Amino acid sequence: xxxxxxxxxGGGPAGMSAAVAAYKAGVKDILILEREAHLGGILRxxxxxxxxxxxxxxxxxxxxxxxxxxxxxKELGIPYKVGTMVTKITxxxxxxxxxxxxxIMHIKADAIILAxxxxxxxxxxxxxxxxxxxxxxxxxxxxxxxxxxxxxxxxEVVILGSGDIGLIMARRMTLEGAKxxxxxxxxxxxxxxxxxxxxxxxxxxxxxxxxxxxxQIHGKDRVTGVTxxxxxxxxxxxxxxxxxxxxxxxxxxCGLLPENELTKGAGIDIDRITGGAVTDQNRQTSVPxxxxxGNVLHVHDLVDYVSDEAEIAGCAAADYIAGIESExxxxxxxxxxxxxxxxxxxxxxxxxxxxxFRVSDVFRDKKIVVRCAENVISSKKKIKxxxxxxxxxxxxxxxxxxxxTGEISIGLED
Amino acid sequence: MANIREMTCIxxxxxxxxxxxxxxxxxxxxxxxxxxxxxxxxxxxxxxxTRTLTTTVMTESGEVVAVKSNKAIPKELLFDAMKQINxxxxxxxxxxxxxxxxxxxxTGADIIVTSYIE
Ligand SMILES: Cc1cc2nc3c(=O)[nH]c(=O)nc-3n(C[C@H](O)[C@H](O)[C@H](O)COP(=O)(O)OP(=O)(O)OC[C@H]3O[C@@H](n4cnc5c(N)ncnc54)[C@H](O)[C@@H]3O)c2cc1C
Ligand code: SF4
Numbered sequence: 001x002x003x004x005x006x007x008x009x010g011g012g013p014a015g016m017s018a019a020v021a022a023y024k025a026g027v028k029d030i031l032i033l034e035r036e037a038h039l040g041g042i043l044r045x046x047x048x049x050x051x052x053x054x055x056x057x058x059x060x061x062x063x064x065x066x067x068x069x070x071x072x073x074k075e076l077g078i079p080y081k082v083g084t085m086v087t088k089i090t091x092x093x094x095x096x097x098x099x100x101x102x103x104i105m106h107i108k109a110d111a112i113i114l115a116x117x118x119x120x121x122x123x124x125x126x127x128x129x130x131x132x133x134x135x136x137x138x139x140x141x142x143x144x145x146x147x148x149x150x151x152x153x154x155x156e157v158v159i160l161g162s163g164d165i166g167l168i169m170a171r172r173m174t175l176e177g178a179k180x181x182x183x184x185x186x187x188x189x190x191x192x193x194x195x196x197x198x199x200x201x202x203x204x205x206x207x208x209x210x211x212x213x214x215x216q217i218h219g220k221d222r223v224t225g226v227t228x229x230x231x232x233x234x235x236x237x238x239x240x241x242x243x244x245x246x247x248x249x250x251x252x253x254c255g256l257l258p259e260n261e262l263t264k265g266a267g268i269d270i271d272r273i274t275g276g277a278v279t280d281q282n283r284q285t286s287v288p289x290x291x292x293x294g295n296v297l298h299v300h301d302l303v304d305y306v307s308d309e310a311e312i313a314g315c316a317a318a319d320y321i322a323g324i325e326s327e328x329x330x331x332x333x334x335x336x337x338x339x340x341x342x343x344x345x346x347x348x349x350x351x352x353x354x355x356x357f358r359v360s361d362v363f364r365d366k367k368i369v370v371r372c373a374e375n376v377i378s379s380k381k382k383i384k385x386x387x388x389x390x391x392x393x394x395x396x397x398x399x400x401x402x403x404x405t406g407e408i409s410i411g412l413e414d
Numbered sequence: 415m416a417n418i419r420e421m422t423c424i425x426x427x428x429x430x431x432x433x434x435x436x437x438x439x440x441x442x443x444x445x446x447x448x449x450x451x452x453x454x455x456x457x458x459x460x461x462x463x464t465r466t467l468t469t470t471v472m473t474e475s476g477e478v479v480a481v482k483s484n485k486a487i488p489k490e491l492l493f494d495a496m497k498q499i500n501x502x503x504x505x506x507x508x509x510x511x512x513x514x515x516x517x518x519x520x521t522g523a524d525i526i527v528t529s530y531i532e
Pocket of ligand 1: 012015034035036051117119143168296300302
């Protein structure tokens with residue numbers, strides 16, 4: 001069996017950043033395994049700009065952002081295998097992978113970083129009436145067709161769901177000559193970034209219909225139209241508001257789900273809300289020596305944060321391999337009052353820690369309050385919070401050391 | 415007479431809600447911006463709104479290569495720029511950063527390759 005210090009599963013931005021960070025922290029025996037034919041992950045098809053402002057101080061497109069890391073991987077000589085799919089990971093960190101030149105490989109690793117990314121939620125279409133003609137795609141699939149294969153999936157488009165990928169595709173298909181007739185969003189607010197609503201919809205006069213859904217898909221072989229309707233507060237369609245829109249394409253942009261089959265197979269604890277592993281501040285999962293970062297851990301809207309998180313995991317994996325331990329604490333982080341989840345979910349060492357979280361609804365003029373029992377640890381004002389935008393709070397090493405063992409809560413207060 | 419316009423700054427993902435007071439093409443005040451770039455954006459929006467164009471171009475052998483304008487171009491020229499880029503066939507040996515159209519539509523912006531081609 002092949003032995004490798006650090007195996008990284010997935011060669012997207014998370015996998016590459018983690019590899020570079022671990023290498024710089026002293027681990028030289030690394031192997032990145034990537035299923036696709038290239039490093040870069042999903043960013044290869046995200047040709048729009050807006051990446052890297054936070055990390056590089058300039059606006060890059062997805063391929064350019066990915067290239068910055070791919071170049072570093074190559075310059076440092078970090079080994080990687082593309083076209084290689086990991087099929088199994090065991091709790092004792094044995095990895096099974098397969099490709100066309102090596103066949104089936106068994107690799108024993110000292111540490112593993114999971115960076116498999118996420119996939120699109122296909123669910124949105126399930127409860128829509130009508131047959132399943134061709135012309136229904138997830139927004140990400142359409143993105144791959146247009147941007148990688150150079151093929152337009154349709155001419156007249158309705159988009160269900162206002163996630164960022166759907167918004168980006170509304171603009172992309174409009175620029176390529178399609179007519180995007182409407183974006184329907186079930187919720188009373190959009191899940192996408194405000195800037196994308198502005199520059200992808202408003203710029204082109206594409207209507208965003210909040211509290212609307214598609215109730216029926218028409219057409220036998222190919223989509224010929226959809227019936228949309230307004231929904232009430234219980235998200236039930238209101239019959240009287242039904243409206244027919246002729247179109248040949250329906251794009252579904254109903255959110256992303258971390259891809260964690262391998263993680264579950266390794267017996268790692270999964271957070272029910274994020275769909276990713278439960279981790280500590282080092283992004284170490286419930287199996288010691290197995291780390292997770294990027295979209296496989298929780299869905300990020302900004303790749304810059306993916307890279308930050310991957311660096312944490314990469315450095316921590318290096319410490320783990322070197323046997324370095326820091327001052328231990330045992331603190332669980334509990335989301336309360338409008339906070340849906342936090343990452344990390346637990347803290348095991350007293351170091352300055354950034355906790356990422358998402359809220360469950362749109363809120364205005366709230367305070368983000370961190371408490372330990374009744375004591376307020378920190379409080380910061382926010383004018384606006386939305387589920388589509390990830391928030392952070394910083395926890396101070398001294399405060400964490402002071403708590404030692406216990407629980408802290410993060411919630412919204414007036 | 416002064417008018418008020420609400421807009422979302424698109425310069426960075428923070429997406430500040432701006433309240434702009436303007437008279438014709440004259441911006442009198444901008445509120446809600448967390449940094450100076452929001453002010454510049456509001457002024458540009460009221461005078462000559464510009465956008466960075468990202469799209470793809472075909473190579474001679476039919477591969478798809480991603481490209482962008484290396485500067486924002488006036489919003490009303492986006493579709494004309496698309497037409498010109500879609501009519502193009504570029505060499506198969508292009509690499510990231512290569513210029514495929516110089517000074518597109520006299521905007522001063524070049525269309526450059528963004529795909530990472532190994
Ligand atoms: C369609 C789509 C569009 C997106 N658009 C944007 C955007 O515009 N802006 C933005 O900031 N974010 C966007 N995101 C989120 C984006 O995924 C992240 O910003 C970033 O790419 C996440 O990096 P990652 O490395 O975690 O995941 P990914 O980029 O998805 O990389 C994961 C990699 O792991 C590989 N992999 C998975 N399973 C295996 C396995 N079993 N064996 C081997 N390799 C495996 C995959 O092939 C992939 O290359 C988008 C996501 C999707 C799905
Ligand atoms: S005003 Fe500044 S911080 Fe706010 S969105 Fe614009 S660029 Fe970003």
